[in-house]
Amino acid sequence: MKAVRxxxxxxxxxxxxEDVELPVPGAGQVRIRVAATSFNPVDGNIRGGFMQGPIPVxxxxxPGIDVAGTVDARGEGVTGxxxxxxxxxxxxxxxxxxxxxxxLAPAEALTTAPTSVPLADAAALPLVGLTAHQALxxxxxxxxxxxxxxNGAGGAVGGYAVQLAKNAGAHVIATAGPRGxxxxxxxxxxxxxxxxxxxxxxxxxxxVVLNLAPVAPEQxxxxxxxxxxxxxxxxxxxxxxxxxDEERGVRGIDLFVRSDAGQLAQLVAQVDRGELxxxxxxxxPLADLAELxxxxxxxxxxxxxxxxxxxxx
Numbered sequence: 152m153k154a155v156r157x158x159x160x161x162x163x164x165x166x167x168x169e170d171v172e173l174p175v176p177g178a179g180q181v182r183i184r185v186a187a188t189s190f191n192p193v194d195g196n197i198r199g200g201f202m203q204g205p206i207p208v209x210x211x212x213x214p215g216i217d218v219a220g221t222v223d224a225r226g227e228g229v230t231g232x233x234x235x236x237x238x239x240x241x242x243x244x245x246x247x248x249x250x251x252x253x254x255l256a257p258a259e260a261l262t263t264a265p266t267s268v269p270l271a272d273a274a275a276l277p278l279v280g281l282t283a284h285q286a287l288x289x290x291x292x293x294x295x296x297x298x299x300x301x302n303g304a305g306g307a308v309g310g311y312a313v314q315l316a317k318n319a320g321a322h323v324i325a326t327a328g329p330r331g332x333x334x335x336x337x338x339x340x341x342x343x344x345x346x347x348x349x350x351x352x353x354x355x356x357x358x359v360v361l362n363l364a365p366v367a368p369e370q371x372x373x374x375x376x377x378x379x380x381x382x383x384x385x386x387x388x389x390x391x392x393x394x395x396d397e398e399r400g401v402r403g404i405d406l407f408v409r410s411d412a413g414q415l416a417q418l419v420a421q422v423d424r425g426e427l428x429x430x431x432x433x434x435x436p437l438a439d440l441a442e443l444x445x446x447x448x449x450x451x452x453x454x455x456x457x458x459x460x461x462x463x464x
Contacts, residue, residue, distance in 0.1 A: 153461065154251030155440045156211040160200030163444035166214075168437070174247070174255045176226035181258050183238065184223040187271035187434075187457040188215035188249035191278055195444055197244075205407075206244045214440075215248030215458065216241060218256065219264055219274035229258045237264035239419065241277035241410040249274075250440055252460045262416040267423045272431045275307070275455040280418045280427075282408040283311035283361075286385045287319070290404045291359040295320030298357040302326045302349060302374060303364030304335055307430075307455040308387065311418075312361055313338050314427050324353060326364075353377040360384040362393075375401055434459050 152173050157165040176182045194214045196202050222236045232238060240260040242248055247255065264273045286308075287293045293316060301312045305327030316323045317337045325338035328345050335341050342352045344364075356379035362371060365388050372394045375384055381400045386393035393403030421427035432454025435443050438461065446452050 152252040153437065154213050155215075155437060156213045157198055158211040160198065160203075160210075162199070163195075163441050163448060165198065166441035166444060168440070171213075171251070173253055176224050176229075176255055178227040179229060179258055180226040180255045181222055181229055181232055181238075181261060182224040182226075183218055183220040183240075183249070183254050183256055184462075185218060185220040185249050185252055185254055185460050186237075187219050187274035187459045189217040189274045189278070190435075190440075190443055190447065190452065190456045190458060191216055192447065193244075194248075195447055198444065208245050213247045213250050213254075215250035215254070216244055217274045217277045218242055218249035218254055219270050219272075219276075220249075220254075221270075223253060225258075232258060232261055237266075237270050237273075238262065239264045239273045239277055239415065240412070241281055241408075241415065243410070250437060250458060252437075252462060260410050260412055262412045262419055265419045265422040265429075267425070268429050271434065271457055271459055272429055273419075273422075274457045275429050275431050276418060276422070277410075277415055278408065279307040279455070280311050281411060281414055282308045282387060282406065283315055284414050284418060285408055285411075286361050286387065286406050287312060287315055287359065290385045290406060291361065291383055293319055293321055293359050296322075297359065298322045298324070298355065299359040299361065300324045300326070300349075300353060300357045300374070300377060301338075302344075302360065302362045302366070304338065304341075306363060309363050310335070310430060311427070312363070315421075318421065318426050324357065326352075350374065350377055356382070358382045362386045362388065364388070365391075375403070431455055431457055433457070437461065
């Protein structure tokens with residue numbers, strides 16, 4: 152089969168489109184015929200060797216944390232997910248990824264794919280959708296009637312966060328640049344952070360701040376001031392610890408997303424009910440993944456990109 156792998160850490164040029172052996176599912180595993188994976192910024196950080204501590208991978212390594220495809224074979228002990236079943240999953244971040252024609256996945260990571268969107272587009276959901284869900288509800292404890300500030304809402308995670316927060320009955324303030332995506336239409340207030348001071352624009356305290364933007368440390372610290380006493384700031388830029396305010400009981404939480412098939416099934420259900428929109432900016436052939444990584448490193452990728460093997464037409 153064809154796959155993209157890197158045999159050493161480095162710039163996008165280390166990515167090779169090559170022939171590899173078809174993987175054989177072991178106990179508890181399913182082999183998936185890949186309809187698509189997606190590009191996530193962490194893919195570039197793993198390839199560059201910047202994540203060897205938290206995400207140790209074995210070289211050569213195939214990137215691609217998200218997968219959408221159909222079940223092709225099952226290992227010992229796997230029940231359910233019959234051959235041909237369309238599925239999506241967030242794969243183990245330290246294992247072989249889905250930038251390939253076939254990939255192995257733990258059966259417990261799988262959930263049935265949404266039926267209301269093309270299967271390849273469903274690859275745009277798992278990692279970013281779970282990040283938004285876990286930030287808002289596992290850590291932010293967001294409930295109906297609360298106020299939430301999504302800082303950096305123009306990206307893929309932010310688009311899902313705005314939609315999920317509105318679905319939960321929250322008042323949503325979204326900050327984004329002029330390129331902010333269509334998902335921002337769901338927000339109650341939109342602040343252009345390139346033209347307006349975000350802190351000054353928040354005229355009433357919020358219960359939850361979700362920071363998705365690589366802001367300066369002083370800007371991140373300033374966001375704590377708009378959180379009501381007892382509230383929380385959840386931060387996804389984990390290289391910069393989340394600030395807190397102990398005197399006012401404001402907690403700071405750094406989010407490390409985890410695979411959760413149950414939560415992913417909830418997201419899929421919202422997609423199929425028309426409550427959650429999957430936005431795909433581009434489809435890129437698997438053979439062009441190195442070029443996509445290079446564009447991303449140069450800041451030339453906007454919106455969510457799915458990566459499609461040659462066998463998907």
